[in-house]
Amino acid sequence: MTIEFDNNAPIYIQIMNYMKKQIVIGKLGPGDKIESVRDLAAELQINPNTIQRTFQELEREGIVETKRGLGRYVTEEESTIMRIKKEMAAELLDRFVGGMKELGFTGADIVALVEDAVRDDANAKGGA
Amino acid sequence: MEPVLEVAQVGKRYGSKEALRDVSFKAGAGKIIGLLGSNGSGKTTLMKLVAGIAAPSSGEIRICGEPVGRQSRAMTSFMPDKPMTEPWMRVKDAIAFSADFFADFDRAKAKEMLSFMGLSDRDRVSSLSKGMNERLQLTLALSRNARLYLLDEPIGGVDPVAREKILDAIVQYYSEDSCLIVSTHLVTDIERIFDEVIFVKDGRLVLHEEVEQIRMTRGRSVVDLFKEVYAE
Numbered sequence: 001m002t003i004e005f006d007n008n009a010p011i012y013i014q015i016m017n018y019m020k021k022q023i024v025i026g027k028l029g030p031g032d033k034i035e036s037v038r039d040l041a042a043e044l045q046i047n048p049n050t051i052q053r054t055f056q057e058l059e060r061e062g063i064v065e066t067k068r069g070l071g072r073y074v075t076e077e078e079s080t081i082m083r084i085k086k087e088m089a090a091e092l093l094d095r096f097v098g099g100m101k102e103l104g105f106t107g108a109d110i111v112a113l114v115e116d117a118v119r120d121d122a123n124a125k126g127g128a
Numbered sequence: 129m130e131p132v133l134e135v136a137q138v139g140k141r142y143g144s145k146e147a148l149r150d151v152s153f154k155a156g157a158g159k160i161i162g163l164l165g166s167n168g169s170g171k172t173t174l175m176k177l178v179a180g181i182a183a184p185s186s187g188e189i190r191i192c193g194e195p196v197g198r199q200s201r202a203m204t205s206f207m208p209d210k211p212m213t214e215p216w217m218r219v220k221d222a223i224a225f226s227a228d229f230f231a232d233f234d235r236a237k238a239k240e241m242l243s244f245m246g247l248s249d250r251d252r253v254s255s256l257s258k259g260m261n262e263r264l265q266l267t268l269a270l271s272r273n274a275r276l277y278l279l280d281e282p283i284g285g286v287d288p289v290a291r292e293k294i295l296d297a298i299v300q301y302y303s304e305d306s307c308l309i310v311s312t313h314l315v316t317d318i319e320r321i322f323d324e325v326i327f328v329k330d331g332r333l334v335l336h337e338e339v340e341q342i343r344m345t346r347g348r349s350v351v352d353l354f355k356e357v358y359a360e
Contacts, residue, residue: 005320006349007316007319007320007343007349007350007351007352008343008347008348008349008352009343009347010340010343010344011320011340011343012340038299038300041299041300042296042299042300044320045292045295045296045299045320045321046299046320046321047160047299047320047321047322047323047339048299048304049158049159049323050320050323050340053340
């Protein structure tokens, strides 16, 4: 696992986001075991308490479950995984729409541009 | 819970020079704390006082409730900025020496750490590179089952590979019921392994804060804050 950290923002949030992404794209599947705090801390060279906090927050959001004596596992609830996926999409969209508005595009312009972009993308892939 | 280390209004004078002034802080179990400051800020002096190698001119230092002395030294593992080994030693002599000297020295842990560090029993201490020697010193310090670990500049002047290995070892081998204090002026590489940082400047404590708190409330890294505090 490699993460490019930004030391200007809380590290536990960056690791949370990274793990959520791994789950959404299927690198970490439902029911998969998660590394121990100590192993992950050593691998990422991060303070173990920071990793502990990451896991606690992921547990609080229902993304990770602790099985007593066995360790931590990715949730098997598909609905939870869908929820994270939607949350991540919403964040991306927020940022995108905000950026486009700053550039002076209206809602209709943005939709039209997105449609074009999606079509171009599909054609480029189909043609290749 | 009782703090592992309690420093109260500590001052230290060397003749007319004031090396430390009115330094107070507490450090708890399970924490890795960065003791940061530019060269000559008083980091090493503070380490020496806590290790019981020098006596404060004023104030008091307690380790697990014990004033600094024979009992506190038995619970404190100190890695000084200059090697404690002798040039005639091989690695195994250095290990045996520490094992004789410290009742809490854990030979099994030392063995495991040596192989993690890529050091061999047969290596001569005098032939080790600076980076390898730092790895050995760290092995000696962390192989004790102490309550307080004091590492003075463990990554100063070593190459990036050795630095990575040393950081790995710190995270992997420190124990959760002890407190580990690392002094350094190289903040960038190491700030992500800290729970808290303490800034010492001109012999005074100027900041003691949780690292994630700094990132959260100030939106900046420890190294940026460090540059601001130590700007000349």
